[in-house]
Amino acid sequence: MFAIVDYDTGNTRNLKKALNYLGIDNELTDDKEKILQAEAVILPGVGAFKAAMVELEKRDLVNTLKKVAANKTPILGICLGMQLLFDSSQEYGLTNGLGLITGSVEQIPDTGLKIPQMGWNQNRIIQNSPFNGVNGQFTYFVHSYYANCDRRNIISAVDYGILIPSIVQNKNVIGMQFHPEKSGDVGLELLKTFQKMVKTNDFSSN
Amino acid sequence: MLAKRIIPCLDVDDGRVKKGVNFVNLTDVGDPTEIAAEYQKQGADELVFLDITATNEHRKTMADIVESVSSQVFMPLTIGGGVHDVTDIQRLLKAGADKVAINSAAVSDPELITKGAEKFGNQCIVVAIDVKKTAGKYLVHTHGGKNATDIDAIEWAKEVVKRGAGELLITSMDKDGTKDGFDIELYQAINEVVNVPIIASGGAGKVEDFTEVFEEADVDGALAASVFHFGELSIDDVKQAVRKAGVVVR
Numbered sequence: 001m002f003a004i005v006d007y008d009t010g011n012t013r014n015l016k017k018a019l020n021y022l023g024i025d026n027e028l029t030d031d032k033e034k035i036l037q038a039e040a041v042i043l044p045g046v047g048a049f050k051a052a053m054v055e056l057e058k059r060d061l062v063n064t065l066k067k068v069a070a071n072k073t074p075i076l077g078i079c080l081g082m083q084l085l086f087d088s089s090q091e092y093g094l095t096n097g098l099g100l101i102t103g104s105v106e107q108i109p110d111t112g113l114k115i116p117q118m119g120w121n122q123n124r125i126i127q128n129s130p131f132n133g134v135n136g137q138f139t140y141f142v143h144s145y146y147a148n149c150d151r152r153n154i155i156s157a158v159d160y161g162i163l164i165p166s167i168v169q170n171k172n173v174i175g176m177q178f179h180p181e182k183s184g185d186v187g188l189e190l191l192k193t194f195q196k197m198v199k200t201n202d203f204s205s206n
Numbered sequence: 207m208l209a210k211r212i213i214p215c216l217d218v219d220d221g222r223v224k225k226g227v228n229f230v231n232l233t234d235v236g237d238p239t240e241i242a243a244e245y246q247k248q249g250a251d252e253l254v255f256l257d258i259t260a261t262n263e264h265r266k267t268m269a270d271i272v273e274s275v276s277s278q279v280f281m282p283l284t285i286g287g288g289v290h291d292v293t294d295i296q297r298l299l300k301a302g303a304d305k306v307a308i309n310s311a312a313v314s315d316p317e318l319i320t321k322g323a324e325k326f327g328n329q330c331i332v333v334a335i336d337v338k339k340t341a342g343k344y345l346v347h348t349h350g351g352k353n354a355t356d357i358d359a360i361e362w363a364k365e366v367v368k369r370g371a372g373e374l375l376i377t378s379m380d381k382d383g384t385k386d387g388f389d390i391e392l393y394q395a396i397n398e399v400v401n402v403p404i405i406a407s408g409g410a411g412k413v414e415d416f417t418e419v420f421e422e423a424d425v426d427g428a429l430a431a432s433v434f435h436f437g438e439l440s441i442d443d444v445k446q447a448v449r450k451a452g453v454v455v456r
Contacts, residue, residue, distance in 0.1 A: 011299065011302075011304070013300070013302065014276055014302055014304075017276055017277045017280075017302065018280055020277070021277065021278070021280070046327065047327060113208075114401055114402065114403060114426075116328075116329055116372075117208065118208075118329060118372070118373070118403055119208040119209060119211060119251075119403070119426065119427075120208065120209040120211070120251055120456045121207065121208050121209070122207070122209070122454075122456075138209055138456040140281070140282060142304075142329050159207060160207075160208070181280055182280060182281055182282055182304065183280070183281070184246060184280055184281050187280060188280060
């Protein structure tokens with residue numbers, strides 16, 4: 001079972017609908033035991049970093065997610081959920097994140113483009129991985145902050161004035177800045193790829 | 207670089223898509239979910255559903271439609287029509303909408319924009335503005351264009367963005383239904399004063415109209431209804447043409 005972490009953040013149900021559509025057994029839950037026992041954990045998220053960390057903390061899920069990662073259980077963070085995987089964020093004051101990938105979450109610098117980045121942007125591969133299929137494909141983004149991290153953790157990126165990581169990975173911990181559940185067939189394919197990586201325990205590329 | 211969006215718009219009345227959509231392969235020509243799935247297949251970047259139902263009773267069915275569409279179709283969905291308060295916004299978002307468009311209620315209760323943006327984030331609050339040029343001035347109209355106001359549309363665009371609108375859906379009533387091209391001047395004027403995405407609506411008739419509104423007015427998306435529904439243009443026709451002109455599309 002894939003556990004979708006339920007912590008009162010926006011629109012987690014659309015992610016659930018996508019997993020249901022793909023026939024991936026899943027459950028929306030904030031139960032620590034279920035999350036620890038899950039085959040894989042998906043951390044969604046819409047909204048602000050600080051508020052999200054407070055909600056996770058309230059449910060004692062910060063330590064739970066750290067344990068999940070230490071147990072080598074695959075984790076997929078999506079949008080704000082991806083940002084939470086990093087060490088810290090500057091959104092509304094410096095806030096600590098889960099610290100599962102090295103880096104900090106910062107405001108997209110003003111290069112004359114509209115902020116938030118809202119719409120379809122084209123990915124390019126930074127390093128080989130099972131997600132190679134995303135190369136040249138458009139996915140759907142809605143965000144004002146981005147992950148400033150080491151290039152070795154960047155699987156793919158988009159250009160939005162600066163290079164913005166779109167898929168990041170540190171071994172069994174993966175993040176997607178875009179919404180795969182809103183990115184049409186390309187997004188569904190990426191969720192299937194993640195499922196396959198979980199089934200075959202293939203996180204060796206990074 | 208972000209792709210320019212091509213957006214079909216569907217009018218929904220009492221749970222059914224109203225304008226006859228004539229894709230030959232549909233089993234039920236009025237079923238919103240089936241039509242949405244077909245548009246996804248054709249390469250639409252987003253869908254707008256406008257609830258034109260007059261009664262509140264029927265309005266509840268809109269949330270059911272959103273629930274159903276978002277279980278089968280995986281792209282951004284904007285829902286508008288009859289959104290009066292924060293509860294309406296919440297119900298639609300919870301059902302699976304990504305964005306909610308507010309039109310008349312934004313004029314009668316501008317505080318709703320701020321409340322919605324604070325509670326759910328600017329990114330999901332779209333303000334829809336129906337505009338008609340009268341005596342040289344762009345004026346805001348409400349209630350499906352029936353009621354004229356003396357509000358200057360350019361000033362109103364500025365105001366709603368200040369209040370928290372994350373996107374503007376601007377319909378030119380002068381151009382709507384003419385198939386004569388988008389109102390380039392209107393979008394240029396609005397793009398000059400706001401820094402949020404603008405969706406142009408009204409006037410699409412041929413592929414060149416889309417190229418023109420992207421190139422001349424630099425809008426973020428272009429919306430059309432009948433030309434897509436009646437198969438006069440396909441999403442793919444439009445994308446190929448604008449791509450050829452050097453505009454980035456998906």
